[in-house]
Amino acid sequence: MSRQLNRLSARMNQLKKKKHKAFCAFLTAGFPDLKKTAKLVTEFEKAGVDILELGYPFSDPLADGPTIQHSSQEALDRGISVPAVLKMMTGLRAGGLTLPVVFFTYFNPVLAYGPARFARDARRAGFDAVLVPDLPPEEEHGFQAALRQEGLRAIFLVAPTTSRARSLKIAQASQGFIYYVSLRGVTGARKALPADIASHLKFLRARSQKPVLIGFGVSTPAQAKELSVISDGVIVGSAIVERIRAARGQIGPVAAYVRQMVKAVRSLSGKN
Amino acid sequence: MTSPWHFGEFGGRYVPETLMKALDELTAARKAFNADRKLQDELQHYLQTYAGRPTALYEARRLSESFGRGRIFLKREDLCHTGAHKINNTLAQALLARFLGKKRIVAETGAGQHGVASATAACVFGLKCVVYMGALDMERQALNVYKMKLLGAEVIPVHSGSKTLKDATNEAIRDWVTNVETTHYLLGSVVGPHPYPAMVRDFQSVIGRETRRVFKQRTGRLPHYLVACVGGGSNAMGFFHPFLKDRSVKMIGVEAAGEGVHTAHHAASLTKGRPGVLHGMKSYLLQNADGQVQLAHSVSAGLDYPSVGPEHSFLKDSGRVRYEAVTDREALWGFQLLTQAEGIIPALEPSHAIGFLKKLMPRTRRGETVVVCLSGRGDKDIHTVREHLDV
Numbered sequence: 001m002s003r004q005l006n007r008l009s010a011r012m013n014q015l016k017k018k019k020h021k022a023f024c025a026f027l028t029a030g031f032p033d034l035k036k037t038a039k040l041v042t043e044f045e046k047a048g049v050d051i052l053e054l055g056y057p058f059s060d061p062l063a064d065g066p067t068i069q070h071s072s073q074e075a076l077d078r079g080i081s082v083p084a085v086l087k088m089m090t091g092l093r094a095g096g097l098t099l100p101v102v103f104f105t106y107f108n109p110v111l112a113y114g115p116a117r118f119a120r121d122a123r124r125a126g127f128d129a130v131l132v133p134d135l136p137p138e139e140e141h142g143f144q145a146a147l148r149q150e151g152l153r154a155i156f157l158v159a160p161t162t163s164r165a166r167s168l169k170i171a172q173a174s175q176g177f178i179y180y181v182s183l184r185g186v187t188g189a190r191k192a193l194p195a196d197i198a199s200h201l202k203f204l205r206a207r208s209q210k211p212v213l214i215g216f217g218v219s220t221p222a223q224a225k226e227l228s229v230i231s232d233g234v235i236v237g238s239a240i241v242e243r244i245r246a247a248r249g250q251i252g253p254v255a256a257y258v259r260q261m262v263k264a265v266r267s268l269s270g271k272n
Numbered sequence: 273m274t275s276p277w278h279f280g281e282f283g284g285r286y287v288p289e290t291l292m293k294a295l296d297e298l299t300a301a302r303k304a305f306n307a308d309r310k311l312q313d314e315l316q317h318y319l320q321t322y323a324g325r326p327t328a329l330y331e332a333r334r335l336s337e338s339f340g341r342g343r344i345f346l347k348r349e350d351l352c353h354t355g356a357h358k359i360n361n362t363l364a365q366a367l368l369a370r371f372l373g374k375k376r377i378v379a380e381t382g383a384g385q386h387g388v389a390s391a392t393a394a395c396v397f398g399l400k401c402v403v404y405m406g407a408l409d410m411e412r413q414a415l416n417v418y419k420m421k422l423l424g425a426e427v428i429p430v431h432s433g434s435k436t437l438k439d440a441t442n443e444a445i446r447d448w449v450t451n452v453e454t455t456h457y458l459l460g461s462v463v464g465p466h467p468y469p470a471m472v473r474d475f476q477s478v479i480g481r482e483t484r485r486v487f488k489q490r491t492g493r494l495p496h497y498l499v500a501c502v503g504g505g506s507n508a509m510g511f512f513h514p515f516l517k518d519r520s521v522k523m524i525g526v527e528a529a530g531e532g533v534h535t536a537h538h539a540a541s542l543t544k545g546r547p548g549v550l551h552g553m554k555s556y557l558l559q560n561a562d563g564q565v566q567l568a569h570s571v572s573a574g575l576d577y578p579s580v581g582p583e584h585s586f587l588k589d590s591g592r593v594r595y596e597a598v599t600d601r602e603a604l605w606g607f608q609l610l611t612q613a614e615g616i617i618p619a620l621e622p623s624h625a626i627g628f629l630k631k632l633m634p635r636t637r638r639g640e641t642v643v644v645c646l647s648g649r650g651d652k653d654i655h656t657v658r659e660h661l662d663v
Contacts, residue, residue, distance in 0.1 A: 059433065059564040060550060062445045063288040069432060081562050107286055108549045112563025134286045134549065138277075159290035161452060166292070184290055185450035 008100035008128040008153050008176040011050055012211050015233075022177070022233025023224070023265040024051040024213055025258055026104070028068060028241055029085045030075030031057075032249060038088050040244070043255045045099040048262040051213075053131065053235060056085055056105035063133040065188030067238040071245070082113050086125040093126035102129040102155065102176075107140070115143035119150045129153035129176045137173040144173075157181055158212075160194065164203055171208035178204065178212045180231065189219035189239045193227070201230050221264035228268050236261060277466040280589065282582035285465040287552045291445075294452045299467045301372050306474075311371065315364055319478065322396065323359045326482045327351050329490070329643070334613040339629065342496070342636030345643045347483050349507060350618065356648030357479060357507045358389035358460060364475040366393035369456035376400040376451065377458045380444040382409055382437030382503070383574035383621065384416025385648055386460030391425035393458075401425040404443040408435035409573045416652050434567040437503075437577045441551050461504025462581035465552030469509075469581050476510025483643055484514050491641065497632065498523045500645035501624040502595065503539065503575035505584045507647035512593060522594070525584060526628045528570035529597035539568035540597040541580045542588050548579070555582040571600035571656065572620035574648075602627035604660055607650065619648035620656065 015022050025044050029037050041052060057072035057080055064072070089101065103122050110118045110132065122130065130152055137144075137156050147154045153176035158167045161184065171178050180201060183194050197214075204212055214227045215235030224234045240254065247253045277284050285295060305311055319325040328348040336344045349357035362379075369377055377399050381387030387403040394401035403420055407429045410417050420427050433439040441463075448457040462469045462476070487495055498515060500508035502525040515521045530538035538544065541556045548557030550565055558566040558578040568578040587593040598606075606626030611617050618626060625644050636642065650657070 060438065060442055062442050062551070063449070065446075073432075076564060106549070108557070108559065108565070109563035111547070111549055111554075112559060112561065133288050134552070136285060136287070136289060136292060139284050139286060157289040159288070159292075161290050161293040163293065170289070181288075181290060184452055186446050 006128055006151055006153060007098065008051065008102070011100045012177060015050060016211070019270045021228040021265045021268050022050040022211065022213055023262045024053055024233060024235040025049045025240055026053040026055055026235060026237030028055045028057060028071040028075055030078060030080035031071040031241065031244065032074070033078060034080070034084060034088050036249065038092055039251055040254060041092055041099070042097060043251055044258055045097060047255050047259045048266070049099065049258060050233070051100050051102060053102045053104045053237070054085070056082065056103065056109060058106040058109055061106060063186055065186040065238060067241050068187055071241045082109060086121055089125040089127060100128045101126065102131050103127045104131045107132050107135050110143065115140065116146040119143070119146035119152060123150040123152050127152065129155055131155040131179065133157065137170060155179055158204065160184055160197060160200065167200070167204055168207055171204060171210055174210060177232065178208065178210050179235065180204070180212050180214045182214050182216045182218065182227065185216070187216055187238050189242065190217035193217050193223060198230050221260055224261050224264045225268060228265050233265060279583045279586035281547070282554050282585040283466055283469055284554050285552060286549045286554065287465045288449060290449050290452060291465070295465055295467065297372065301368060302467055302471050305368055305371055311367060315367055318363045318396065319360065323353045323363060324351060325478065329483060329486045332614050335610060338609065338613055339633035341633050341638060342640035342642050344629065345487070345495070345641065346646045347479060347511065347643055349479060349645060349647045350616070350649035354385070354389045354392050355651065356385040356389065356619065357476060357510065358386045359392065360478055360510070361460065361472050361475040361506065362386070362389040362393035362458060363396070365456070365458045366397045366399060369399060369458070370397050372456060374454060374456040376402070376455045378402045378404065378444050378447045378455055379458045379460060380404050380437065380440040381460065382440070382576055383572065384409070384413040384420065384652060385574060387420050387425070387427070388416050388423070390458050390460070391420045391423035394425065395423055402447065403427050404430055404440040404447065406430050406434065406436040406440045409437065409440070412573050412656060413652055415655070436573065438565065438568070445551065461506040462509045462583060463504045463551060463553060463579065469553065469583055472506050473509045473513055473583060476506050477513045479507065479510040479645060480512060480514035483511065487643065494518050494521050495643045496522060496640040497642040499526060499625045499628060499632065499642060501526045501575065501621045501647060502542070502580060502584060503528065503577050503621065505581040507645050509581055509583055511645040516592060523592070524628065524632065525593055525595045526624045527595060527597045528572060528575035528624055529599040530569040532599055533597050537569035538597065539570040539575050539577060541578055542584060542595040543597045545579070547585065550579050553582045555579050555585045556588070571603060572624070574619070574621040575624065596628055596631070598624040598627040602630065604657065605630070607657060608661065616646070617650035618646055619650045620653045622647045
């Protein structure tokens with residue numbers, strides 16, 4: 001893979017041309033184990049997932065609700081490490097995986113690995129972007145430069161509490177897509193999502209060329225559809241992780257759920 | 273680095289985007305609060321007529337004699353209302369919450385002292401108070417849990433991770449992210465994202481200012497040494513800060529070495545940690561090679577924290593303050609020594625500072641002076657001490 005051709009940016013362009021909405025799926029790396037994670041990734045690609053967000057566990061995930069906290073802790077208890085995840089990714093790319101993959105983690109594991117070394121090794125393993133939920137654009141400019149140098153996209157988040165002026169600055173800093181946090185709170189499936197996000201998204205999409213994906217709290221096909229109407233796609237995490245837990249090692253039920261979500265998002269193709 | 277968010281390479285704002293607005297608002301409110309004469313007068317009023325300030329500076333003659341060298345003074349924060357220095361910060365932040373128009377506060381607590389002080393300040397200013405506390409700490413500090421409930425606070429047990437202060441802090445932050453527009457996070461130490469470390473330090477600096485003024489009045493000079501315990505480090509930071517420019521004053525922060533810094537059971541983040549990011553700040557952190565946070569251990573719940581205030585990290589690297597570690601056993605020795613020599617029962621946290629005197633005092637000369645910040649009283653720890661000491 002050449003440095004010029006970033007899979008995430010290429011995918012976003014392709015979706016835009018086809019007027020497709022994006023479906024981004026989240027997985028906790030190493031839950032229930034790394035072999036299963038690799039299997040889920042390939043199944044997700046087959047199911048039509050557009051982007052994969054691979055969550056590297058951290059002991060203190062303060063933006064996450066109980067579902068991802070517990071899956072992270074279990075992966076840590078089994079002894080997950082950054083090198084093991086990089087190795088898994090290298091193997092998936094060698095096996096022909098073309099799905100754009102985002103490395104999601106809190107900043108401390110990156111700091112411990114060495115930010116520049118992390119950027120280099122993540123790119124070599126076949127990651128396309130990095131998302132660090134406790135890293136606002138103001139911090140760690142050295143790390144951000146290292147990501148750019150490697151051709152990795154740095155994704156930043158906009159929250160419902162973010163002022164309009166600030167959200168434009170974040171939009172400028174964010175690459176690949178802008179991650180719009182749907183609610184005030186931590187990750188986790190919700191029955192109802194707040195009603196006040198539509199106007200903020202309208203503003204953001206009118207003023208920035210970059211695609212905006214909505215995450216946090218999304219779990220049903222109806223929600224995915226509703227949110228895709230006002231954005232460029234959705235990110236689903238906890239709802240997938242909950243189904244992985246319920247499936248007790250089986251891949252089938254998880255893939256079926258993901259196909260259902262992809263279908264809901266795809267049904268909006270052709271709409272802005 | 274010249275960033276107002278940082279102390280050298282430490283500090284900063286490593287938080288989810290949802291909190292950035294609240295931190296900006298808090299930064300602005302802090303500035304307005306500091307400039308508002310009426311609010312400052314109101315804070316002074318509460319500190320003097322309610323919290324019991326200024327606190328005494330006591331020369332501990334019998335304690336000094338037990339070492340036979342320098343003179344030891346105690347800054348008696350244990351005499352504050354609710355039994356520790358924590359009330360200095362909670363009264364100020366509760367006033368700030370009122371100023372921000374927020375009616376609900378959340379707090380984390382380890383030993384329960386900050387939880388009690390938060391619940392108390394919430395009573396004074398008519399705020400709803402929710403305290404997150406590790407399930408293990410709730411067992412160790414049952415008395416403080418009961419006190420918080422008596423004061424009308426809701427105490428929520430935290431069962432994740434180590435079930436101590438670190439995890440209580442995670443949960444308090446998660447609550448704040450969820451209720452950010454109605455809730456003020458009343459952080460209890462000089463930790464967390466900017467502006468908390470600087471703000472809490474300023475609210476605690478009353479300790480150092482009083483010490484400096486009274487010590488000078490009484491002896492005509494400045495002390496040779498300042499000694500304070502460091503968990504998150506708020507009593508130490510407030511005690512040290514007004515003396516930082518006094519180059520002759522040597523300062524020592526005492527961390528909890530638990531069962532020993534060469535074991536896996538300690539809380540000595542400055543002595544044994546590496547710079548890392550936890551709870552919104554970059555600071556020294558106990559972590560494994562992969563950057564996962566390690567569990568801290570100390571006999572004292574208030575020091576049982578795997579990181580430390582970022583300004584302490586900065587002061588360590590700059591060499592201005594020296595940091596030492598004292599074991600559970602040495603702290604218990606200090607607890608007994610102060611109790612029997614002076615009739616003052618200290619909390620286990622400052623017992624670490626007293627325990628350190630065994631190393632420091634033999635190096636002092638007659639006429640040299642040492643001021644120890646006695647950050648809290650020991651009533652809450654009697655239960656724990658009883659398990660370790662026979663009398």
